[in-house]
Amino acid sequence: GAVVSQHPSRVICKSGTSVKIECRSLDFQATTMFWYRQFPKKSLMLMATSNEGSKATYEQGVEKDKFLINHASLTLSTLTVTSAHPEDSSFYICSASSRGRASDEQFFGPGTRLTVL
Amino acid sequence: GQQLNQSPQSMFIQEGEDVSMNCTSSSIFNTWLWYKQEPGEGPVLLIALYKAGELTSNGRLTAQFGITRKDSFLNISASIPSDVGIYFCAGQGWGGADGLTFGKGTHLIIQP
Numbered sequence: 001g002a003v004v005s006q007h008p009s010r011v012i013c014k015s016g017t018s019v020k021i022e023c024r025s026l027d028f029q030a031t032t033m034f035w036y037r038q039f040p041k042k043s044l045m046l047m048a049t050s051n052e053g054s055k056a057t058y059e060q061g062v063e064k065d066k067f068l069i070n071h072a073s074l075t076l077s078t079l080t081v082t083s084a085h086p087e088d089s090s091f092y093i094c095s096a097s098s099r100g101r102a103s104d105e106q107f108f109g110p111g112t113r114l115t116v117l
Numbered sequence: 118g119q120q121l122n123q124s125p126q127s128m129f130i131q132e133g134e135d136v137s138m139n140c141t142s143s144s145i146f147n148t149w150l151w152y153k154q155e156p157g158e159g160p161v162l163l164i165a166l167y168k169a170g171e172l173t174s175n176g177r178l179t180a181q182f183g184i185t186r187k188d189s190f191l192n193i194s195a196s197i198p199s200d201v202g203i204y205f206c207a208g209q210g211w212g213g214a215d216g217l218t219f220g221k222g223t224h225l226i227i228q229p
Binding site: 004006031032034036041042043044045046049051059093095097105106107108109110111113 | 120152157158159160161162165205214215216217218219220221222224
């Protein structure tokens with residue numbers, strides 16, 4: 001099956017700093033990547049959808065200047081949490097899909113645990 | 118954002134018992150999906166449903182896509198300890214590049 005990786009798996013940062021999270025599709029070209037956020041014991045909430053080479057589409061209520069998304073290549077998307085605050089602490093999960101695959105299945109990464117002190 | 122109504126929220130069962138959980142939505146979806154998530158990991162796809170009324174099995178797992186496209190259920194037969202985890206339903210719209218709308222999850226706990 002297709003493999004999606006995320007880096008780092010865990011990150012702790014001070015309030016006010018920025019953190020970059022990488023999402024990579026390892027064995028397929030991802031035309032679309034998605035970023036989700038999950039609070040403890042809660043569901044995954046879609047934050048934004050990014051297509052390679054174009055601007056990300058953000059869900060209602062998600063600040064695009066706060067959560068910068070770049071999808072510069074068919075195998076890499078990055079999420080940068082700018083000026084992080086404790087309320088940004090969460091589990092961030094990406095997924096990737098390829099229109100070349102028959103089912104447009106989304107393959108999820110293992111997630112990144114962000115803790116803002 | 119929109120969420121699917123998933124129930125039950127948690128289940129405490131004995132090993133060997135059958136499990137059933139379901140999801141409903143006020144909106145119709147093109148695709149219904151069932152995922153399992155273990156602590157600290159991303160969700161893993163269990164079953165994907167593409168046609169209204171479709172009944173699909175994957176080993177001990179069986180899922181059905183409601184005829185109205187607004188609901189789905191997942192059954193697990195003869196539960197085993199490794200079935201422990203959180204199960205999520207998810208719906209996807211007609212656009213192939215649509216993100217998923219997730220249910221709130223069902224936490225399955227198997228008592229010894």
